[in-house]
Amino acid sequence: MKVLGAIIVLLFGSLLIYCTLDFPSWGDPASPASTHVSPYYIENTLEDTAVPNIVTAVLADYRGYDTMFETVVIFSAGIACFFLLRSFKRIEPDTRLYRHVPTGITFRIEKGGRYPRESVDFERIDLQWVPHDLIIKTTCRMIIPFIQIFALYVIAHGHHSPGGGFQGGVILGASVIIFAVSHNLRSSTNRISEKNVVLLSTTGVLLYAATGGLCLLLGSNFLDYSALSQIFGVDSVTARSFGILLVEIGVGMAVMAVMISLYYNLASAGKQDEGL
Amino acid sequence: MHDLTLILMSKLNYWIYILLMMIGLYAMIVKNNLVKKIIGMNILQTAVILFFISIGAKNKATIPIIEHAHGPGNHAVSAAHYINPLPHVLMLTAIVVAVATLGVALALIIKLHQQYRTLEEDEILAQLKNE
Numbered sequence: 508m509k510v511l512g513a514i515i516v517l518l519f520g521s522l523l524i525y526c527t528l529d530f531p532s533w534g535d536p537a538s539p540a541s542t543h544v545s546p547y548y549i550e551n552t553l554e555d556t557a558v559p560n561i562v563t564a565v566l567a568d569y570r571g572y573d574t575m576f577e578t579v580v581i582f583s584a585g586i587a588c589f590f591l592l593r594s595f596k597r598i599e600p601d602t603r604l605y606r607h608v609p610t611g612i613t614f615r616i617e618k619g620g621r622y623p624r625e626s627v628d629f630e631r632i633d634l635q636w637v638p639h640d641l642i643i644k645t646t647c648r649m650i651i652p653f654i655q656i657f658a659l660y661v662i663a664h665g666h667h668s669p670g671g672g673f674q675g676g677v678i679l680g681a682s683v684i685i686f687a688v689s690h691n692l693r694s695s696t697n698r699i700s701e702k703n704v705v706l707l708s709t710t711g712v713l714l715y716a717a718t719g720g721l722c723l724l725l726g727s728n729f730l731d732y733s734a735l736s737q738i739f740g741v742d743s744v745t746a747r748s749f750g751i752l753l754v755e756i757g758v759g760m761a762v763m764a765v766m767i768s769l770y771y772n773l774a775s776a777g778k779q780d781e782g783l
Numbered sequence: 784m785h786d787l788t789l790i791l792m793s794k795l796n797y798w799i800y801i802l803l804m805m806i807g808l809y810a811m812i813v814k815n816n817l818v819k820k821i822i823g824m825n826i827l828q829t830a831v832i833l834f835f836i837s838i839g840a841k842n843k844a845t846i847p848i849i850e851h852a853h854g855p856g857n858h859a860v861s862a863a864h865y866i867n868p869l870p871h872v873l874m875l876t877a878i879v880v881a882v883a884t885l886g887v888a889l890a891l892i893i894k895l896h897q898q899y900r901t902l903e904e905d906e907i908l909a910q911l912k913n914e
Contacts (some may be wrong), residue, residue, distance in 0.1 A: 512813035520804070527907040538838070550862055561865065566825075585886070
């Protein structure tokens, strides 16, 4: 099997390397990929959309349909993960562990015992031993707000610098995942519950589709943002740039929520009570 | 000798991506552990992404963000000064879809582990045969 696989891979690789001899050389401005439609994008983006970042303009305006269904793909990946793993049967464990934070003493309470109320002093911890990491918790608490502000900057400034909905959404999702890793899954689901995460991802996809539908209602084509000039009261070129921003916000919400939902389901194998 | 250097200079990065793709494909075909297969799939995806990005490169050109441009106005923009934005757009979405497929693949693996208590392919196949 190993030899067979190696032979297949080597044959395939040598065929591909043989094909590269016909390729245009690296960095050739006259290569086929750079000659047909891409010069149009580069030369006309600013007149059409008033967005200096050509990648953002192509992503959300010229190829708006593609990006919309890309968002739907991500959304359906989150839904698929949910349906594959999520189990709603709640099996309450026989014992619970609580930690008295000021002293660091861990209590083991059997079933039928009286559980302490969750407070600053008492925190419930997972049945696998969770060490009390003061440094990790404090560091994460300090850097998470900055990560989130940076993510919002990446989404909002995607018109003028590298960035946009996908990147900012992933960074926002990562900030919540860092919180879940540094504390535990339960405290993260207390902040952003599973229901809110699914609602957010749906809202993101719907915001994208609704922007397109709004253009349709205003008498233009689907996802033709120039129709939004009637609402915003600006000229049609600036309206396109506003439309791109709306769409990017939708993408950011959907991507963030799907990343969190994937983490919640994968880290706890669908039970969402205890995890990493 | 000079020709060989020229070919090497202009094709070397394509060859490196093909090598990376071969590593990923080999892992997907040969490895017995399902997690290693997924890692191979991700290496393959990375190779394809790098290949696409490399297609968009142009000599003496900068990133596809128009310089000193705020709002509409008269800017003489020449296509030769900016690299091709199209592969960047396509790969931007491909990266996020790669993460999504990775999530679904890991969910399937968790399900398989719950069912068969193992992630080795031959052990799963043996259990399937015994049923």
